[in-house]
Amino acid sequence: MKIIRSSKKMSQAARECVATGKTLALVPTMGALHDGHLALVERAQKSADIVVVSIFVNPKQFGPDEDYLNYPRDNRRDLALLRERKVDFVFMPPVEDIYPEGFETFVSVEQITQTLEGKSRPDHFRGVTTVVAKLFNICRPDVAVFGQKDYQQAQTLKKMTTDLSYPIKFIVASTVREKDGLALSSRNQYFNARERAEARCLIVGLRAAHEAFKAGETSLIALKTLISVEAEAICPTIKFEYIALTEFETLEPLDAPQKGAMISLAASVHGVRLIDNLRL
Numbered sequence: 001m002k003i004i005r006s007s008k009k010m011s012q013a014a015r016e017c018v019a020t021g022k023t024l025a026l027v028p029t030m031g032a033l034h035d036g037h038l039a040l041v042e043r044a045q046k047s048a049d050i051v052v053v054s055i056f057v058n059p060k061q062f063g064p065d066e067d068y069l070n071y072p073r074d075n076r077r078d079l080a081l082l083r084e085r086k087v088d089f090v091f092m093p094p095v096e097d098i099y100p101e102g103f104e105t106f107v108s109v110e111q112i113t114q115t116l117e118g119k120s121r122p123d124h125f126r127g128v129t130t131v132v133a134k135l136f137n138i139c140r141p142d143v144a145v146f147g148q149k150d151y152q153q154a155q156t157l158k159k160m161t162t163d164l165s166y167p168i169k170f171i172v173a174s175t176v177r178e179k180d181g182l183a184l185s186s187r188n189q190y191f192n193a194r195e196r197a198e199a200r201c202l203i204v205g206l207r208a209a210h211e212a213f214k215a216g217e218t219s220l221i222a223l224k225t226l227i228s229v230e231a232e233a234i235c236p237t238i239k240f241e242y243i244a245l246t247e248f249e250t251l252e253p254l255d256a257p258q259k260g261a262m263i264s265l266a267a268s269v270h271g272v273r274l275i276d277n278l279r280l
Contacts, residue, residue, distance in 0.1 A: 001083050003090045007098070007138050010091045014052075014140045022049035026141035028132055031055040032072040032186035033081050036176035040145045041085050043173050047143045053082055054091040054135055056098065060106075060127030072189050091139065098134060107133045109156050109163070112251050116152050116264055117275070120241050128153055129160050136166055144168050149175040149183045151264060151277045155251060175277075177203070183276050195270040201234035206263055206278040213257050213280050220245055220256055227265065241266040241273075248279065 004010045017024050025048035027040045037053075044051045055078060062068035075092070082090055106126050112118075113125040136144070144161070146154045154172045161170050176184045181203035182196075191199055205227035212226055224243045231238050243265045245254045254261055257280055264277040 001079075001087050001090060003079065003092060005092050005094065005097070007093055007134075010052075010089070010093075010138050011140070013089060014138070017050050018140065023142040024048055024050045024052060024139065025143035025145060026135060026139045027051065027053045027145050028135055029053060029055055030057045030071065030186070031078050032074060032189065033078045034176075034184045034186065034188075036147055036149065036184035038081065038085060039176045040147055040173055041082070041087060043171060044143065044145045045085075047145070047169070047171060048141075050088045052089040052091055052139050052141070053087050054093075054139070056091075056093055056131065056135075058098075058127055058131045059095060060099070060130060061124050062127070063121055063124065066121075067187075072186050091135075098131065106130045107160065107164075109160050112152070112156050112159055115246070115251060115253065116242060116244055117266065118152070120266060125153070125156050129156060132157055133160065133164070136161075136168065141168055143171060145171045145173060147175060148172050149185070149276065151262065152251060155249070181207070183274075185274065187272050187274065190272045191270065195272075198235035199269050199272075199274065201231040201238055201269065202265065202267060202274060202276045203278075204234060205229075205231035206265070206276060209263055210278055210280060218256060220254070223257060223263070227263075231267070235269055237270065239268040241268070 025044035027044050029037050057071050059068055107129040108126050109129055118125050158170045161168055180200045182200045208230040209223040209227050212223060227243055245257060246262050247254060248260055248262050259280055261280045262277055266275045
């Protein structure tokens with residue numbers, strides 16, 4: 001496994017891979033790796049000859065009141081995990097390499113980012129699309145792998161990939177969950193044992209709504225209420241930012257549940273902001 005910290009050296013390594021006729025897959029991460037990330041790595045290894053995992057906590061996607069400075073970082077552990085999985089390259093650039101002095105160019109995907117996370121976190125997706133566009137330009141992947149837990153992010157990046165004509169196969173892998181259903185997230189590290197047990201409230205609420213829909217429930221208000229009631233029964237202090245029903249591909253809001261639609265939510269659980277989703 002080779003660790004690269006320079007964009008120029010990473011670009012050179014990518015060009016050398018292309019020259020040998022090998023395909024390259026990229027797995028962008030912000031580190032603090034968990035089994036969800038490692039599942040993406042495994043998917044990448046099945047999809048290409050060479051795998052690059054980037055580790056970069058991107059300041060441009062954090063708002064002024066968010067947790068950029070306190071975001072969990074454990075490079076030593078991350079590298080050990082990736083070494084065990086026989087990853088070929090780890091790209092770990094410093095902030096000044098990605099955003100040199102005077103940087104002022106951004107990539108924006110318009111319509112799909114105006115709702116859900118985009119409404120709650122202004123400029124978040126502009127930061128995400130900009131850094132991933134840079135990673136695509138630096139690493140020149142044939143394949144890029146993302147997770148469905150960050151569903152709107154994945155759909156936004158898929159749209160960017162199509163609109164900007166990147167010749168990249170875009171893979172969205174299923175969400176990896178704990179045994180009790182909690183979606184794996186680097187932010188789960190913030191919980192103590194009691195809080196962690198209550199964090200499963202999100203998926204409990206989502207699954208209850210899914211079962212109600214399968215049983216014939218056609219009211220969106222009823223499904224949202226059910227999610228809230230089920231979640232609050234486990235974590236009475238939960239604070240929802242949004243519960244939304246959208247079309248799967250476009251994220252257009254829907255007035256009534258339908259098969260294949262996506263229920264997405266964001267909530268504060270003991271002060272930790274979590275997102276999750278489930279497809280009907």
